[in-house]
Amino acid sequence: MSYYADVILPLNIENLLTYSLSEEMRHQCQIGSRVAVPLGKKKLYTAVVVNIHQNQPLHYEAKPVKEVLDHYPILSINQLKLFKWVKKYYLSSFGLILKACLPNALLIQSETLLQLNDKISYKKQNLSDDEYLLLEAVEKHTQIKMSDAQKILGKTSGLKVANKLISRDLISIDRHIRRKYKPKLKTYIRINKTYETTENLKTLLNNLGRAHKQKEVVLHYFKLMGKSTKPLSKQNFKSQIDASDSVLNSLIDKGVFEEFSIQQDRIKNSKITTANHFSLSTPQREVFETIKSHFNSDDVVLFKGVTSSGKTEIYLKLIKEYLEKQQQILYLLPEIALTTQLIQRIKSQFADKVFVYHSKYSANERVEIYRHVLNADSGQIIVGTRSSIFLPFKNLKLVIVDESHENSYKQYDPSPRYHARDTAVVLASIHRAKVLMGSATPSLESFYNVKEGKFKYVELNKRFGDVKPPVIKTIDLKDKYKRKKMKGHFSDTLVERITETLSKGKQIIVFQNRRGYSPIIECLTCGHSPQCPHCDVSLTLHKTNNTLRCHYCGYRMAVQNKCLSCGSQDLSSMGFGTEQIEHEAKDLFPKANVKRIDLDTTRGKYDFENLIAGFENLEIDILIGTQMLTKGLDFRNVDLVAVMHADGLFNFPNFRAFEKSYQLLTQVAGRAGRTKTQGEVLIQTFQPQHRVIQDVITENYTNLYEQEMAQRLHFHYPPYYRIIKLVFKSKDYNRLNEAADWMGIYLKQIFSKNILGPEFPGIARIRNKYIKHIIVKIPPEQSITKTKSYLIKGIERYKAVSKFKSVRLNVDVDPYT
DNA sequence: AGCACGCCGACT
DNA sequence: GTCGGCGTGCTC
Ligand SMILES: [Zn+2]
Ligand SMILES: [Zn+2]
Numbered sequence: 001m002s003y004y005a006d007v008i009l010p011l012n013i014e015n016l017l018t019y020s021l022s023e024e025m026r027h028q029c030q031i032g033s034r035v036a037v038p039l040g041k042k043k044l045y046t047a048v049v050v051n052i053h054q055n056q057p058l059h060y061e062a063k064p065v066k067e068v069l070d071h072y073p074i075l076s077i078n079q080l081k082l083f084k085w086v087k088k089y090y091l092s093s094f095g096l097i098l099k100a101c102l103p104n105a106l107l108i109q110s111e112t113l114l115q116l117n118d119k120i121s122y123k124k125q126n127l128s129d130d131e132y133l134l135l136e137a138v139e140k141h142t143q144i145k146m147s148d149a150q151k152i153l154g155k156t157s158g159l160k161v162a163n164k165l166i167s168r169d170l171i172s173i174d175r176h177i178r179r180k181y182k183p184k185l186k187t188y189i190r191i192n193k194t195y196e197t198t199e200n201l202k203t204l205l206n207n208l209g210r211a212h213k214q215k216e217v218v219l220h221y222f223k224l225m226g227k228s229t230k231p232l233s234k235q236n237f238k239s240q241i242d243a244s245d246s247v248l249n250s251l252i253d254k255g256v257f258e259e260f261s262i263q264q265d266r267i268k269n270s271k272i273t274t275a276n277h278f279s280l281s282t283p284q285r286e287v288f289e290t291i292k293s294h295f296n297s298d299d300v301v302l303f304k305g306v307t308s309s310g311k312t313e314i315y316l317k318l319i320k321e322y323l324e325k326q327q328q329i330l331y332l333l334p335e336i337a338l339t340t341q342l343i344q345r346i347k348s349q350f351a352d353k354v355f356v357y358h359s360k361y362s363a364n365e366r367v368e369i370y371r372h373v374l375n376a377d378s379g380q381i382i383v384g385t386r387s388s389i390f391l392p393f394k395n396l397k398l399v400i401v402d403e404s405h406e407n408s409y410k411q412y413d414p415s416p417r418y419h420a421r422d423t424a425v426v427l428a429s430i431h432r433a434k435v436l437m438g439s440a441t442p443s444l445e446s447f448y449n450v451k452e453g454k455f456k457y458v459e460l461n462k463r464f465g466d467v468k469p470p471v472i473k474t475i476d477l478k479d480k481y482k483r484k485k486m487k488g489h490f491s492d493t494l495v496e497r498i499t500e501t502l503s504k505g506k507q508i509i510v511f512q513n514r515r516g517y518s519p520i521i522e523c524l525t526c527g528h529s530p531q532c533p534h535c536d537v538s539l540t541l542h543k544t545n546n547t548l549r550c551h552y553c554g555y556r557m558a559v560q561n562k563c564l565s566c567g568s569q570d571l572s573s574m575g576f577g578t579e580q581i582e583h584e585a586k587d588l589f590p591k592a593n594v595k596r597i598d599l600d601t602t603r604g605k606y607d608f609e610n611l612i613a614g615f616e617n618l619e620i621d622i623l624i625g626t627q628m629l630t631k632g633l634d635f636r637n638v639d640l641v642a643v644m645h646a647d648g649l650f651n652f653p654n655f656r657a658f659e660k661s662y663q664l665l666t667q668v669a670g671r672a673g674r675t676k677t678q679g680e681v682l683i684q685t686f687q688p689q690h691r692v693i694q695d696v697i698t699e700n701y702t703n704l705y706e707q708e709m710a711q712r713l714h715f716h717y718p719p720y721y722r723i724i725k726l727v728f729k730s731k732d733y734n735r736l737n738e739a740a741d742w743m744g745i746y747l748k749q750i751f752s753k754n755i756l757g758p759e760f761p762g763i764a765r766i767r768n769k770y771i772k773h774i775i776v777k778i779p780p781e782q783s784i785t786k787t788k789s790y791l792i793k794g795i796e797r798y799k800a801v802s803k804f805k806s807v808r809l810n811v812d813v814d815p816y817t
Numbered sequence: 818a819g820c821a822c823g824c825c826g827a828c829t
Numbered sequence: 830g831t832c833g834g835c836g837t838g839c840t841c
Contacts, residue, residue, distance in 0.1 A: 006841090007841085009818090009840085009841095010818085011818055011819090011840085012818080013818095013839090013840075013841095015841085016841085017840075017841040018841050019841065020841095037841085039818090039819090039841080040818095040819070040820065040839075041819085041820060041821080041840090043819065045818085057841065060841060062841055063841060095818095802837095805838090806836070
């Protein structure tokens with residue numbers, strides 16, 4: 001009897017495919033091993049074995065596995081369990097889950113590029129002839145396609161040999177796409193401490209004698225330091241002195257000036273103050289002990305800690321205990337919160353036990369970490385973004401989900417559309433691990449789980465050390481506009497407070513959750529406003545390069561000074577974004593260094609890190625930004641946070657709009673006064689009495705929770721009801737309507753009033769594709785599994801209708817919107 | 818994901 | 830007539 005292997009291919013294929021195994025291969029390969037298999041006409045794919053059996057397929061002849069790539073599994077049984085859950089719960093396919101799980105470099109295909117690694121000469125010994133041949137080919141061409149390697153060595157051994165070379169670190173794939181991620185550090189200049197006294201300085205100037213230029217440079221330095229105490233970057237200093245680089249460099253060589261970089265300094269500091277022996281405050285210790293005692297009886301704990309309460313120290317203490325027991329810990333963070341700041345802090349505690357898993361890292365680095373986790377033989381702390389829940393943990397005992405309210409834990413495209421917070425709970429239960437969810441503003445779902453007794457709860461309402469909560473005040477825009485107290489979008493009060501803060505040498509954060517200059521340009525004569533030709537949205541004005549842009553498809557056109565419809569020149573802009581605020585702030589505060597941080601100013605690889613560093617180093621006085629600057633960043637010198645237009649947050653067509661507004665405003669407010677001086681938060685709004693704003697001011701999460709939950713219950717929304725969203729997309733408007741209507745009728749027959757739609761979403765067309773939604777609401781008493789099986793049946797029937805073939809259907813379980 | 822297959826408009 | 834663009838189906 002011959003043997004067969006069921007494999008997952010990293011493609012969107014519904015079923016597992018079965019290949020035959022030779023006797024030899026059967027012994028080489030295990031469940032979880034990678035194999036090379038032929039698919040379709042000629043291509044070889046990397047697949048993963050999930051089942052080995054002797055049942056010959058009845059209706060087709062199984063093709064043979066070409067090659068066993070791993071003699072030991074790279075996918076564990078526990079990962080397969082998680083795959084099964086994700087497939088069933090999120091209605092996805094194994095292939096796409098596998099793709100989300102394995103680093104691409106483990107799934108090489110014919111089109112993959114092979115490239116030479118640096119510094120390989122010392123590893124070149126003991127290569128087989130084939131390995132040598134391939135390495136030579138790569139060396140000669142610097143990069144070749146996998147298919148070329150297969151031409152040289154034959155289909156099978158090409159793949160095998162390439163894999164060997166990759167595992168020996170000689171070649172790698174896709175290196176040009178993601179370079180090693182290393183934020184650049186700016187060099188700063190300061191005078192050697194000994195010359196800070198007048199006396200020593202005099203001696204120095206005397207000693208410099210004939211070196212006039214050097215004297216000048218030293219004097220210029222003191223002149224600058226007299227004006228401002230901000231750190232001086234080397235680059236900036238060089239541009240100001242009228243001398244060649246060698247002058248400054250020889251002063252540095254003599255030890256008169258010293259170079260330093262601020263980030264490194266901070267790490268050093270944190271090593272001295274925190275490494276190994278930091279201790280928790282009494283309230284922190286209480287929380288720590290409560291979490292541990294909860295873990296004795298329960299699996300999931302929700303930890304609500306106000307901003308600046310020192311949540312991270314508690315996590316670190318917990319991590320330490322698990323590491324000492326040689327166990328694995330997963331520390332999940334939203335992408336924006338996974339900053340170098342935080343990584344350094346964790347590394348200063350746990351050094352080489354720390355592994356960071358992040359999409360910014362290169363393909364090879366990710367493979368390396370994947371293998372480290374797979375082969376762990378001692379404790380590990382894995383810090384990662386949502387996809388790290390798919391890593392091959394062996395001995396996972398604790399999962400921390402930080403900022404657990406963050407919606408970026410929910411993946412949308414591509415499928416699997418999983419929520420990493422919820423999947424983490426399943427992951428933990430597979431491993432019999434504990435879960436700690438942290439947030440200053442927990443999601444209603446999590447808090448509801450506490451009320452239902454599913455999660456345990458602990459809170460920390462005291463800020464760490466002497467930090468006082470920021471004072472939050474509203475500014476009534478209606479009144480300010482009526483009394484003509486506005487300068488652009490800044491009220492007089494705000495201008496006053498900013499000026500005052502600047503004069504104290506403190507920093508300001510200005511929040512406006514919309515990028516660009518202005519979202520709509522309207523003709524005052526005929527009312528026309530320029531629309532995107534591919535999407536149903538109006539174009540946003542970007543003054544920086546005088547373009548009108550679509551934020552959905554990227555379409556851009558030059559700014560028109562006449563109305564495109566009637567030719568009138570009477571155009572007016574409506575609404576405002578960060579760019580406009582930046583312009584106004586530069587006018588209002590000409591002496592301040594104003595910078596903007598949003599998607600448009602952070603396109604480059606290091607832009608984000610550089611802006612954050614600039615702000616931390618006190619180079620930037622006023623930082624204007626979107627929600628990008630709300631997450632976890634720890635700015636020590638910020639005294640004032642301004643929200644330009646809170647009302648913009650409430651009007652999103654989304655049942656979570658208020659919850660999200662509360663979270664955003666609270667997080668933004670948390671950026672103010674993270675040290676001993678009490679921070680101030682000014683919220684400009686047309687509705688100062690809005691209940692969400694009032695809850696933010698009084699830190700009244702309970703009230704927000706109760707009010708929101710009443711709404712959710714009344715309108716049948718989560719957490720009471722579950723939601724599944726069906727998204728239909730098509731270029732053909734009529735087909736789309738027909739298809740969505742068909743499904744709507746089918747579902748209404750089963751679920752009647754618990755079906756919403758089909759209806760067009762707020763933006764009915766993106767990239768020339770029309771969109772329609774159907775919402776399936778699942779009442780608390782209705783079985784989710786049953787509902788899904790009805791849904792799957794419906795989708796199967798739908799897919800059998802040939803005229804709907806051109807209409808794409810996506811299923812989103814527990815959608816965010 | 819590819820790649821073949823088939824349908825429809827444009828062009829030798 | 831047929832060349833080739835794209836939309837659709839299938840892969841063990
Ligand atoms: Zn007009
Ligand atoms: Zn568009």
